[in-house]
Amino acid sequence: MPQFPLSSLPKLALLAPFALLGACQSNSTTTETATTTSAAADSSAAAATAPPDSAGKKKYLAAPLVKDIYTADPSAHVFNGRIYIYPSHDIDTGMPENDNGDHFAMRDYHILSMDSVGGKVTDHGVALDIKDIPWAGRQLWAPDAAFKDGTYYLYFPVKDKQDIFRIGVATSKSPTGPFKAEPKPMEGSLSIDPAVFTDTDGKTYMYMGGIWGGQLQRWRTGKYDASKPKEQEPAATEPSVGPRVARLGADMKQFAEPVREVKIVDKDGKVLLSGDNNRRFFEGAWMHKFNGKYYLTYSTGDTHFLAYATSTSPYGPFTYQGNFMNPVQGWTTHHSIIEFKGKWYIFYHDTELSNKTWLRNVKVTELKRGADGSIATINP
Template sequence: MKKNLKPTITASFLAIAISAIACQNNSGKTAQTDSLKQDTSKFLTQPLISNIYTADPSAHVFEGKIYIYPSHDIEAGTPENDNGDHFDMRDYRILSMDSVNGKVTDHGVALDIKDIPWAGRQLWAPDAAYKNGTYYLYFPVKDKNDVFRIGVATSKTPAGPFKAEPQPIKGSFSIDPAVFTDDDGTSYMYFGGIWGGQLQRWKDGKYDANGSKTDSQKEDEPALTAKIAKLSNDMLSFAEPVKDVIILDKEGKPLLTKDHDRRFFEGAWMHKYNGKYYFTYSTGDTHFLASAVSDNPYGPFTYQGTFMEPVQGWTTHHSIIEVKGKWYIFYHDTQLSGKTHLRNVKVTELTHNADGTIGLIKPLKK
């Protein structure tokens, strides 16, 4: 789709069913409503759009609208493997809507891999932030040595287009940047992912290309975990050395490598509720979304439990925002395609329980 075309797509799945026209993505194929051949009643919610495949939705309220910064899945023809090479995305699109479940606008290409000077391949899950009159798009992509780094691009509007900085953020590595700005204006980046996200290949600040392809830890040792770094005032660099995000169980002991139902895998997100910091993440190969809470943005965080059961698809990647006094989670599954690498974004309401935990969400009806 050309950048100057901004079609408005209804979020109502009825309209998806009626519409026979789909805009082509850059692979020359379209996100067809294959789910119409399935029993759509088994899904808690329906896809927000069907003109393209989208995943990993990072949602924010900017300028009175909800803006969503997702990955843009395509059929690249890359063979599937445990490193995730089949997730071979090449640009970012930006979506917006005036209200949850309202009309969705596709703003076209916001950033293309060919316009990132240092990039090699695979534009994975991004995030966005706003400060000092500028919008920032943070993205992981493999450099020309096939090592994931995190870059940043800027724009004067939340819909883009964005212009990438000439180099990745110094000291950055791995995937899934999530930027949280606290009440005092300080911004932090949470990031990291194991397996295809390469976190297990980093030790003592150095990358080992021959390192493990999986967790890279002994089963009874503390699990690899996400990273955190405070951002500089200009939002373009780290203002401090990278630190670990420590997740403890209720007895104060670190989660172990063998604890695949609870340990961090990827997809970090941070939100603040009633003065508490909620670190939420995906357990990856066990497909849960989990939460941990702290009184400090650095942690340590105490594991709370699962708050979303597995979606249809390999795993999910989410964001949580407040809109007009209510909380919502944006996530993805594979309803439209039934294929792991061709996903679609969704949204549903999220609740905080009286005890401070997050209410359990069941994306599939039993």
């Protein structure tokens, strides 16, 4: 987090170069890394600072899962009793930082897996490279995955040849790939951060979207508007831009219905306003279900919280319940939540290894709840 109170700045002053989530890239070997702790150096000016311990070193709640590559935006799933993590793969491109996030120029995905939380983590190497996506232009960002009828599906956002973010899908018979991409993006897809959720009735939904560099605000009319390259959120007193959702078809490669906007409302049923930066949606949506209730969790972006809202329907509207993770070290925050062996876990990232907001590392910690289903606050 910046070393000044973001809430005191005008909104336009917040259009920092770090306004984005990233994704992927790297080598092709399979390695195993034990989840041991590592020392952290000073954070950059744009990074949130972990509290120091008695020796003056920064303390972190959890350790990076892997240390030989930079990983971010972890989408975790349990397949065949094993945890598989589908993260972005950060690289240092040497590109100057800008408001569009061009320096987040990831080019491939590595898939991680482990038998137990706290155990060895296996890096299965490159599962998909941008050069093997026929329609892709640049910037392979935060992915997600699903399984159905013997096939694994990898969903990914990448800019097309016209520099517009779309969602693509690739398939494999193995949860670790390699994955083969479809020749075209999903019809009707847009923006970034696909999150795929299969309900208890077998229906599968995709949530997607991110404002600012994720371009979601450019779709407010239902069509992409490239006429105002610096356009950001609606006015502070206007309704905020919500993520999008659509149910997937039987083949898991296309939508079975039109994409619709998800409304996030307050306790009075009023849509959160664009200027409500501590609560409104920014990017990185995730969906899970607990005790029959749908939990939409997401990043507030420029205020660096993870928030949650609940509903009785996967389409919403979702009622804001609170922020459950305080800011991590680094500008971006992106997560996933799974149940494994009777406990719930949250996978997230920070910048402990690099102290650079575009070179992140994935972590995991237990997610705890109150008796009423509320999510306990996490201090990362």
